[in-house]
Amino acid sequence: MDTTERTTCCVVGGGPAGMVLGLLLARAGVEVTVLEKHGDFLRDFRGDTVHPSTLALLDRLGLAERFARLPQRRVTTVRLPLGRDHSLVTVADLGALREPYNYIAMVPQRDLLTLLADEARPEPTFTLRMSTEATSFLVERGRVTGVRYRTSDGRTGELRATLTVACDGRGSSARALPELRPRRFTCPMDAWWFRLPRHEGDPSGLVGGAGDRFLAVMIDRGEYWQCSALIPKGSDGLRRAAGLGRFMAEFTAAVPWLADRAHALRSWDEVKLLDVRLDRLRRWHRPGLLCVGDAAHAMSPVFGIGVNLAVEDAVAAARHLVGPLREGVVGLRDVRAVQRRRWPTTALTQTLQRIAHARVIGPALAGQPPFGDPGRARRITGLLTTSPWLNRVPAYFFAYGAVRERPPAASVR
Template structure:
């Protein structure tokens, strides 16, 4: 039987960031990740300004900027009359936090793990899945695990933190049941090639509205990443229609993609995301804390899931580092973390629900294409609103900052940067 101070279930953005921060505080931390690596498509790839600022505080910002990535600096929406509606103007924000970085999540996680492994108290076990919880009376005292070889074991810990996502095994083992909110959409992700004459530096997000359907195209370094949105529960219908009918749907919204849709050989080339929006009323019990998607699954609307999870991790490390050092984490300590992160979570989820009602539901019902006329009028009449929306998207409500014990000088010099261009959304 092994022992650690903090056992983190799940090596996603919340789990790895929490492990890095606690290890910098000298706390023994073990992360268990069920996969052999982080190479999985269509996970969240947006790193917002609040996270970039956090990396600067940790002394990792300049090194992060050297990683291959593209930058979004303005969110725009083409209008039916040919005009461009500026939804978020990041140029109104103070540099260097005037953009959203788009980087494959596996590169981001590998980067964070590399930094964490410099700390002697950090340990990560790949190919190792948490299968259940251990208890000492009513208190969670550790986890059971199983690795890919079939070996099993137990790790005792002063605190277990569930960072194992929206289908959290740890949360279920603790008997927690999240409150679900009605969601009108599911998402199907796929990639399409970019041709050499389409290459460029600028990352763009371009929406298209079809007949009771929507599509969002992300222009990436060498390919297009596409999200197709349809009403909740449409997966069986779409698969029954087959890949040829799906190609026709995409061609209708993006005729310029017609010459490359043959790269979609079957419906198996689409990655379907069962969109959920939920949260736990209580994130903790003695010896256990849930954060990130394990505590609150987010809609893809706004692309804020990664950043909200990382903010949870920062608040957790800041509030619990000292109790963990003393070996005395109380329920009051765990409740304090939830209290810190409750307002941002509820506010963002409420805004996502509003976006569902104002954008997705009317589109799926064939009642309206694009945002409400009042919103369009206000954005055109008061350009400063685009700065407020950009700030909310970049930092969110009440962003967290690195605790003093985790801060370090920059590890590399600041790289040269290019001025970004406007990006439609």
């Protein structure tokens, strides 16, 4: 039998955006319920990069010490395959920034989400419901008034709320609403995602390589390498048909220090295909509903910046909405203010990702030089590597984004 409950803010999705929003609102005394369809935070293919803006946020929230205790690797440079034979060139040296957090922390996302959940749970106004999937929106006189949900053991119910925030990622159910259709941008690649064992003496951090029509990125997760191969979009079937042995031979030719474990991957079942998408909603809201994070703008893995952006959206949303939520009335003006605040930085980031797709990754996957001309690529990389002040601009952007968001004062501890 359906149950009907009420909360002030219903957050759909317990990813980085949803968990940060839940924590900030709960600390500010707003009643908030986060619905997460999975039973745990263990997801293989999620961004593991925690950028300086998120590190600074955790610090302001009093979580810096707990975060520092999580197993992590630190990365200070962002590199793109702009060099000769697509070798990686440093385009941003975060280590040169004069900021307290001048590195990217590589932390399994489940650890970050668990930390946020553990911190939020003791708050009396916070509820996290795992294994609970929002199945549709409740709409009354054009206003979203909450969601219908289903739990993994088959129970169903309605959760009514003053405001519903969709933090359910790029497959968000909010995107089915007629006013919230995304504008899509072309992406030249998909990603294969698999693990290889990590050995003593391997490099650490984030390591890249380039092969024949694919790019390799390896994330150091301590005991194993989370490997990604960027392949031309739509080429999954054809490449699989050519055989796993052939792919591993090509892969280890591009990343020779992994050659001794080429046989660790035994079947294609261990290689997951991730459809890379880049899009954004024209409108992130309608009465009673706001979309943030990937639900509002699906990010490409380029620059590993999507988690960061999702967290910053959540911080801006909390800052704008704590007041109206406390008063129990959230108008269109309030949700519009969140989009207005976050749209420019989202559009700028996606524009840079589109440039990287079109000028660097697309050509690399087609076996061509970046920027279509080796001379131009050399001049650009020369400029970035020889003028530290020029390098500091992308470094600051990767680290903190175009605008820095501050959490509501009531959430800071």
